Amino acid sequence: MDLIVNKRIKQVIKGDQNAFSEIVELYKDKVYQVCYRILGNRHEAEDIAQEAFIRAYINIESFNQSRKFSTWLYRIATNLCIDRIRKKKPDYYLDAEVSGTDGLTMYSQVAADVALPEEKLEKMELRDNVHKEILKLPQKYRTVIVLKYIEELSLNEISEILDLPLGTVKTRMHRGREALRKQLGKL
Amino acid sequence: MSSCPEEIVDLMHDYLDEDISAEDEMKLKHHLQTCPSCQQYLHQLKNAVGMVQGISHIKAPDGFTSQVMAKLPKERKKVGFQR
Numbered sequence: 001m002d003l004i005v006n007k008r009i010k011q012v013i014k015g016d017q018n019a020f021s022e023i024v025e026l027y028k029d030k031v032y033q034v035c036y037r038i039l040g041n042r043h044e045a046e047d048i049a050q051e052a053f054i055r056a057y058i059n060i061e062s063f064n065q066s067r068k069f070s071t072w073l074y075r076i077a078t079n080l081c082i083d084r085i086r087k088k089k090p091d092y093y094l095d096a097e098v099s100g101t102d103g104l105t106m107y108s109q110v111a112a113d114v115a116l117p118e119e120k121l122e123k124m125e126l127r128d129n130v131h132k133e134i135l136k137l138p139q140k141y142r143t144v145i146v147l148k149y150i151e152e153l154s155l156n157e158i159s160e161i162l163d164l165p166l167g168t169v170k171t172r173m174h175r176g177r178e179a180l181r182k183q184l185g186k187l
Numbered sequence: 188m189s190s191c192p193e194e195i196v197d198l199m200h201d202y203l204d205e206d207i208s209a210e211d212e213m214k215l216k217h218h219l220q221t222c223p224s225c226q227q228y229l230h231q232l233k234n235a236v237g238m239v240q241g242i243s244h245i246k247a248p249d250g251f252t253s254q255v256m257a258k259l260p261k262e263r264k265k266v267g268f269q270r
Contacts, residue, residue: 017259024252032247046248053255127242134239149239155204174200180235181228187238 001026005069012060024053027070030151031077037146038081040135048084052077074151074161078143085139126187133183141176144169191228192218199229203236 005026011019031052036045055076056063063072134142147158159169198215201207207215219226 017256020259021252021256024255028247028251028255029244032251033245036245042248046251049247050251050255050258054258057259126238130238130242134242145239149236150242150244155206170200170204170206173204174197177200177203177232177235180239181231184235184238185231 002069006065009060009063009065009069012057020057023056023069027073028053030070031073034074034077034146034151035081037131037134037150038078038139038143039084040131044084048080049077052080055080068157071157071160074147074153075163078147078161082139082143129187130184133180133187136183137176137179141172141179144172145176145180148173191222191225195222195225196228199225199232202229203232 005023008019008023012023028049032045032049035049035052036042039045039048052073056073059076063069134145137145143162144158147153147161148155153161155166155169155173158164159166162169164172195215195218198207198211198218201211202215219229
């Protein structure tokens with residue numbers, strides 16, 4: 001994958017804008033997902049995920065092609081998410097989340113024509129609740145938990161993405177898991 | 188529940204990070220064999236992790252790529268009309 005990506009990057013640098021669409025296609029789900037799980041709502045996630053790709057495009061020449069492109073891209077995306085969270089008032093944010101039931105709305109849209117079996121609905125509710133509990137974590141714990149358990153990245157990669165020492169990532173992971181143990185134990 | 192020794196809880200996290208020495212792993216296992224409350228604690232941690240992993244993977248909305256492409260600045264390069 002890195003080979004193809006580097007080839008496309010070279011084309012983009014030469015001025016072939018269309019080559020960038022393939023890069024977006026390859027990474028859009030990952031980038032969108034990380035934004036969604038960190039920010040909590042779909043509209044904002046879409047906004048920030050798009051912004052991440054635009055920034056990557058504008059700054060593509062500064063990407064060191066001997067490194068992993070996804071790490072660089074995740075770094076842009078998580079930085080944008082963290083900035084966005086910092087600019088918000090925390091109270092407003094939590095309120096918006098409680099009334100949201102974002103996941104459920106999405107799921108019911110998907111399954112609009114099909115009657116939902118009880119069991120399936122319960123699973124969706126559970127996922128929705130897990131999503132909300134993740135959002136209750138302080139941002140610095142939430143970010144590492146999302147990168148590790150939803151994006152399935154290694155601790156080393158996470159430390160590179162967040163530009164934090166490995167020890168700090170471990171401490172945050174540890175605290176994040178502790179908090180989730182307490183919060184999710186109630187579900 | 189609150190009685191779990193901090194040192195053992197730290198080892199649980201090292202274990203979950205797959206970053207534990209063989210020696211520490213033995214120590215953890217030994218302790219778990221004799222301590223039901225630590226067993227339960229580790230179980231709760233694993234459960235929490237499993238629940239996070241279990242939330243379904245979502246995809247970017249339809250039209251995402253074309254929207255990004257439409258928003259890109261027209262020309263990255265300055266070479267446009269040079270003669």
